[in-house]
Amino acid sequence: MELLVISLLNGLSYGLLLFMLSAGLTLVLSLMGVLNFAHAGFYMLGAYFGYSISALLGFFPSLLLAPIAVGGLGALVERHLLRRVHARGHVAELLLTFGLSYLIIELVQLIWGRAAVDVRIPDVLDGTLLHVYGYPFSVYRFFMIVVACAMFLAIWLGLTRSRVGLVIQAALTHPDMARALGHDVPRIFMSVFAGGAALAGLAGVIGGAAFVTDPQMAMAIGNIIFVVVIVGGLGSLWGAFWGALLVGVLQTLTVAVDTSFADLAQQLQALLNLNTESPPVALTARLWQTPMSALAPLLPYVVLVVFLVLRPMGLMGRRAG
Amino acid sequence: MKPHLGLRCIGVSHAFGETQVLSDVNLVTIPGETLAIIGPNGAGKSTLFNLISGAHPIRVGEVRLGQQSLVGLSPFEINRLGLARSFQVSRIFSSLSVAENLRTAALWSRGVRYNFWHRVRDEATLDPHLTTLLETLRLTPKQAQPAGTLSYADQRALELGMTLAGDAPVILLDEPTAGMSRSETALFASRIKQLTADKTVWIIEHDMDVVFALADRIAVLVGGVLIACDTPDNVRRNPQVQMAYLGAWQGEAAP
């Protein structure tokens, strides 16, 4: 039983990190219809900027400066690259960000080298906060949860209470009318793209310390946040939140569970006396035997394909993809 | 030639969310008849065409092509039964040549299915029906040109050509003369009349000259309600129609 609680907690913090990452992506996707392949690259840049700045000024200043730097970079990308390609439709924009993701990975390797960079959690956040059923629950993980929730609140308030947030919501459904009320919609697009990049940068600084910071980190997490955004529903903040938690919890749960389908069948067989010798074909026999934890990396994509087919507009999305 | 077919709407209603767009529309046309549908913007004319042609699912009421009910059918199933529609904003294949646009439109009616063993794009000439179509629409000199490079009026002509290429007995025309100048409209209306002589045609149109030139009967749709459906002369004299179009203005009396 305690295994369940612990993996739930882990799933929660991992899910919230996924949310921090996908919040920016879903905002950009819903407002500009741009599927930003470089978003994971911004996440990696945030981690590396965090590493460099915290080496100079310490962790907390980097928590502020790194996202700003990545946001500035995002603004430049939107202003000079994306806007030129905008007239040629979403596929051209998608391809541009796809090319950018390659460039970012190469530039990071160029500047910070190919080997992983060790980012130490600041001592004030180090150590274990409390033990859950004997399992240590670190302060940093709690810090991640707090920052993620603070970020959700900040975005939610920003979108619904602040003037800029209102204009963004207006431009979401009626960009022409927002222009016809005198609002500089192009600049709003740029600030949203930059804001998305800054959010990814912040998630990078935090995630970088908790996980490994190396040039492969973008590719590893990049595709999972697409799953979160699609599953959560295009264009909805709440969707990204629930989507992130769903994928985060599901993935950590399956990693924790070692039983395989075969064991499950045995237990069922005892109840309902089914015959459970494994199916003849080698492939399915293999899957039949593999413990769930080995299937964990498979899971997000199974969820993605299932959602894209059965419920293309995702959990909370308004418009189909 | 496909058999003559009539088209019938029985108690058709439709709503987007709370706004009721069409309420209980009943329209009947016998084979070979031309019905014009007029009314102010937002009266539900295009929605009616979308329901008939399968773009929106029919939830209330029924549409019948001849005896066949179209409820629940998808656009290509409806087209195969003999109903072809055109679009207000030309939907043509811009990278294909004019001839290839027509050839694609005529494939199904020529019995061609999803085959990948016959060479069809290299055939020197189109078959006679399409060649006369090109001739009537004055597109013959431009048939090898990519459709995307045509002038606006030629694109509207190609749009009409593609709708007629499949020789469907029932034709829906959604503002075929939209955006054309006075002279172009008159010429285009005569071509439409010539090409759809023996077909059942429903046409959404704003230009009254075109309406009175083509229509055997006129249906007036206002706010999703059918307020009149009669011969052109009766509709012209119908006070309700004048009210819908001009408001309560009687010439001299200033309110």
Added chain:
Amino acid sequence: MNTPPIQARYGAMFWCLFALILVALPLPFPGAYALSLLSQMGIAILACLSYQLLLGQGGLLSFGHAIFTGSGGYVVVHALVLATEGAHTWSAAWLVLLPVMGGLGAATLAALLGWLSTGRASTPFAMITLGLGELVWAASFMVPEVFGGEAGISVNRLMTQAVGPFSLGPQIQLYGLIAMYLLGGAWLLIAFTRTPLGLLLNASRDDATRVAYLGFNPRVVRYAAFITAGFFAGVAGGLSALNFEFISSDVFSLQRSGAYLLFTFIGGSSLFYGPVIGGVLMVAGLVWLSELTPGWLLYLGLLFVIVVMFVPGGLSGGVTRWWQIRVREGWWFVVRAGLGVCAALPPTLGTIMLIEMLYHHALVRDGGVATTMVRLGVSLDVAQAANWWLFICCTPVLFWLCRRAWAGLGLLGDQGSQTAPSAAARPDQGGQL
């Protein structure tokens, strides 16, 4: 609206010439390394041709093309393992047909996955193929017996009985097989575009909704194209497995799918020349360039971004467009274009040197490498600050001069970004090719 020109006609003369070139190619490059490069280029061109069917002809952006090249490869490898294990070893004649079996295996997989992904085009299609690609890649690690896991499976072509001199052992004979499949595959794929299904595929790319109102289900059209592309990708994968006599789960990786997308897009919209340029660049980039400079991926990324932004129809589209201008404006345009290229050379070389210096600096920092490097016949000491300043100052100036020269030569055309009235009003155009 810059619609691509009507498909150029590929008559019998064209195919004879192409066959002749394929036969003649190995003669001037007898070395084993050159022959292996040529073989890989042949395979890459066939793979790009199959990808072009989706992207160029159908406007379908797939991020999972490696599923089919990979599965084709695995079918061939397992067939080879069966062929050489059993008591009665198959004759080499069977080997010739193995790639077709690979193609059929991949086509079956495409049939299974295809209906799922061809529900809608453009971004949703891209997302589903991305998800499927990751799914297959992750699953391939689950079942080492079938996919060989990290270590992979290696086989040996020589274990079959030779039929006279013909045994597929020597590389030249394998090159012959690849050339035959490339010739046949290219002919079939281009012939496919002349059939009703090819016509409908182009029509679905331009306006899928209109196709639905003309009696055809655009989803079936995309599904058929998906299976056809899967078949030819499987053939290419099979040939690749025969060529390398080894295969591992890595063939399903996202990088591999990304490479097919990247190079076919750079190759461009032309039906035949696009994939040819793409295939050649892919092998040149991934194999040859990667041995020349550590920064090869950065160059490819830069090339891709430049093509996406400035050369919408890809390299072959750009050449075709310049060729049309030449036809219109006569030879004077060629002179101007030549001058333009010359003006572009210095800044490009400056950028290349800068990038090389950065990479060399990184190598020096990681230790064990002298600070002087030799690139493009120039030996340079990375430790010298002067060198850095020289390039950092010169390159932007050279770019500015080049831009002025291009403006002067009237080569810029309407590159300015017009302020489009609004994003929402623009229908999603899908593939631009």
Added chain:
Amino acid sequence: MSTPTPLLHVDRLWAFYDQAPVLRGVHLSVAPGELVAVLGRNGSGRSTLAKAIVGLVRTEGTRAIDDQSLASLDTFEIIRLGVAYVPETRDIFPNLNVMQNLQLGQRPGAPLPGVRRWQIEDVLSLFPVLRSRLDTPGGVLSGGEQQMLALGRGVLGNPRLLIVDEPTEGLAPQLVGQVAGFLRMLRDSGIGIVLMEQKLHMAMGIADRIAVMGGGAMVFDGTPDRFREAHEVQRNWLEV
């Protein structure tokens, strides 16, 4: 009325929807405090003229406010010159409530000299029905309420020129009177108004000048009295 310097000057204006030439060389000028009613059947180009003036469709030809050309300006830059545009579809932001919709009308940018500054309180006093609906989402309002909200949101931008497209379409008669009164009050306060209208009785009762469009061109432009005699124009371009 002498011919004061035109507030809005439009000449030889062509507008294109996609590639369709919807406006073919239109001429229109509006002075401060003058209300010009633009009539014409559907498809005559009325709504496109409104969109063309504020740059929401591709145009060629001259468009100027106080003889400053609008050709190279984005829509929001034109609006900030003191223009308000209320579209035929009203475009209320459905998921924002009434107060938020009104707040979005208070556009950024420096206030223009000599122009009345509107407060939300002024709009609520003019359209009291909105006061009780301040926190209901825009998408749930009735047609009439949406129209009043759209008009209120438009004037909160402190305009010198108001372009309003068919404000009385589908409204109950007493609401039509209220909208007409609102427009008359704005015109008397010195604001230039371009009113796109299909109902003749609405236009004749309020306009200083009548313009009639047909087939994308301006086929009549004159005082209401001259329009009454132009039976030929009425029959060709307005009646069924």
